[in-house]
Amino acid sequence: xxxxxxxxxxxxxxxxxxxxxxxxxxxxxxxxxxxxxxxxxxxxxxxxxxxxxxxxxxxxxxxxxxxxxxxxxxxxxxxxxxxxxxxxxxxxxxxxxxxxxxxxxxxxxxxxxxxxxxxxxxxxxxxxxxxxxxxxxxxxxxxxxxxxxxxxxxxxxxxxxxxxxxxxxxxxxxxxxxxxxxxxxxxxxxxxxxxxxxxxxxxxxxxxxxxxxxxxxxxxxxxxxxxxxxxxxxxxxxxxxxxxxxxxxxxxxxxxxxxxxxxxxxxxxxxxxxxxxxxxxxxxxxxxxxxxxxxxxxxxxxxxxxxxxxxxxxxxxxxxxxxxxxxxxxxxxxxxxxxxxxxxxxxxxxxxxxxxxxxxxxxxxxxxxxxxxxxxxx
Numbered sequence: 001x002x003x004x005x006x007x008x009x010x011x012x013x014x015x016x017x018x019x020x021x022x023x024x025x026x027x028x029x030x031x032x033x034x035x036x037x038x039x040x041x042x043x044x045x046x047x048x049x050x051x052x053x054x055x056x057x058x059x060x061x062x063x064x065x066x067x068x069x070x071x072x073x074x075x076x077x078x079x080x081x082x083x084x085x086x087x088x089x090x091x092x093x094x095x096x097x098x099x100x101x102x103x104x105x106x107x108x109x110x111x112x113x114x115x116x117x118x119x120x121x122x123x124x125x126x127x128x129x130x131x132x133x134x135x136x137x138x139x140x141x142x143x144x145x146x147x148x149x150x151x152x153x154x155x156x157x158x159x160x161x162x163x164x165x166x167x168x169x170x171x172x173x174x175x176x177x178x179x180x181x182x183x184x185x186x187x188x189x190x191x192x193x194x195x196x197x198x199x200x201x202x203x204x205x206x207x208x209x210x211x212x213x214x215x216x217x218x219x220x221x222x223x224x225x226x227x228x229x230x231x232x233x234x235x236x237x238x239x240x241x242x243x244x245x246x247x248x249x250x251x252x253x254x255x256x257x258x259x260x261x262x263x264x265x266x267x268x269x270x271x272x273x274x275x276x277x278x279x280x281x282x283x284x285x286x287x288x289x290x291x292x293x294x295x296x297x298x299x300x301x302x303x304x305x306x307x308x309x310x311x312x313x314x315x316x317x318x319x320x321x322x323x324x325x326x327x328x329x330x331x332x333x334x335x336x337x338x339x340x341x342x343x344x345x346x347x348x349x350x351x352x353x354x355x356x357x358x359x360x361x362x363x364x365x366x367x368x369x370x371x372x373x374x375x376x377x378x
Contacts (some may be wrong), residue, residue, distance in 0.1 A: 001032035002131070002372050003108050005101055005124070009116035009138060011038045012072050013063050015266065017295070018138060018170070018190060019115050020063065021359040022368075027069060028360065029372060034070045035104055037097075040077035040090075042118050042141075042156075043149035071104070073097050081119055082152035094120060105129035111371055114164065117141060117156040125163050132371040133164040136188070137174045143287045166367035171293040171314045189314065191362040192298035192354065196266065200304035200350035201274050211238040211341055213308070214276035216269045217296050220247040222289050225254075227282035227310055227333065232258050234334035238341075240280070243272050273303050278340045281309035285328075289313050298357050304350040306340040308333070322349070 004026050008019045023034050066072045076093045080086045091098075101124065104110065112130040114121045115138060125133060142154040161167055161178055168188040169175035178185040213231060219242060232240045232255040240255075245263040264272070273279065279300030283289050293314035300307050306323040309315040318324045323343055325336035346352075355361070363369060 003032045003110040004034045005112050007037045007114045007121050025363040036072050038074040040075045041079035042081045043145045045079045082149045117160040134166045135160050135164040136168045138170045140291050171291050173291045186367050188366045190293045190295045191357050191359045192302045194354040194358050211277040213238050213278045214241040215280040216243045218245050222283050224282040224284045225251050230330040231333045235337045279305040279307045283312045285312040302354045304345050306343040308336045
């Protein structure tokens with residue numbers, strides 16, 4: 001049986017997302033034991049990090065303790081990775097971690113899957129411990145950094161992407177970027193988890209009920225308040241409901257029909273989605289969002305909701321899809337709201353969507369699945 005060493009871009013003790021779904025799929029596919037390696041700081045510290053540490057992590061339900069088949073490694077590291085001293089300084093701190101991974105990989109055929117570029121990832125790629133190696137590119141990590149941190153991360157991204165045996169990209173933008181470096185880039189978009197979704201929404205709202213245009217998720221610097229404002233003004237008869245943690249200041253001039261609700265656990269968030277008539281994804285179009293394939297799109301459609309989105313990231317490729325309405329201007333928001341509120345999905349469309357756009361289907365058509373079937377890498 002094949003084992004897995006997974007270098008995650010997010011901690012194990014965070015809300016469930018693509019990395020967690022990946023290791024669950026690996027086990028369901030017949031994979032053996034897993035080492036999950038939490039991320040460590042790969043840029044120089046900033047003053048904003050102090051404020052972030054003081055904030056409560058309230059992004060939804062966090063993972064419980066790792067299952068019996070998983071070993072969690074949380075590497076210690078000085079926040080100096082972009083500097084030349086990082087090579088020797090942090091490798092001293094990783095000696096025990098590297099020894100544990102080497103011992104683990106020596107017991108059975110083992111795959112290395114990298115979710116975030118780092119010196120540790122490059123150190124592991126330089127060994128002969130693994131039967132196959134994959135980079136799952138989920139973001140342009142360098143876009144989140146600045147200065148020397150940005151330059152060094154960009155170089156590390158390219159080094160990891162060039163040295164692995166297989167490369168997956170979670171969006172068309174990322175696939176196009178990596179194809180300038182290598183030709184064999186597999187597009188493995190995000191998906192939904194049918195197991196944690198409630199029954200699809202019943203389109204039975206009576207005419208005297210106020211329609212709800214809703215968003216569930218973190219509200220950060222990428223959130224397009226102008227789009228929300230335009231939509232709320234275009235449909236004063238509707239309630240624009242925003243549910244989730246607030247990482248930025250709320251504008252003071254929002255229309256009265258914009259409702260803000262606090263963050264909640266994922267199951268409660270999905271129950272909130274079941275009360276929506278339309279799902280919203282109002283994101284700005286910038287370097288941070290160009291490579292994003294939003295999971296909330298899959299969750300909205302799996303719940304039977306039409307979607308109004310700005311033209312960012314992967315969403316701009318969904319123009320013309322059933323139930324998807326793209327809008328960037330006030331006039332487009334008005335037209336999109338009218339079309340979305342009158343949209344009718346097929347009776348079985350949400351269940352078909354869940355089957356075709358679930359994580360199991362997505363990862364089972366990936367290079368990792370091919371490696372597992374062949375017993376390792378090339």
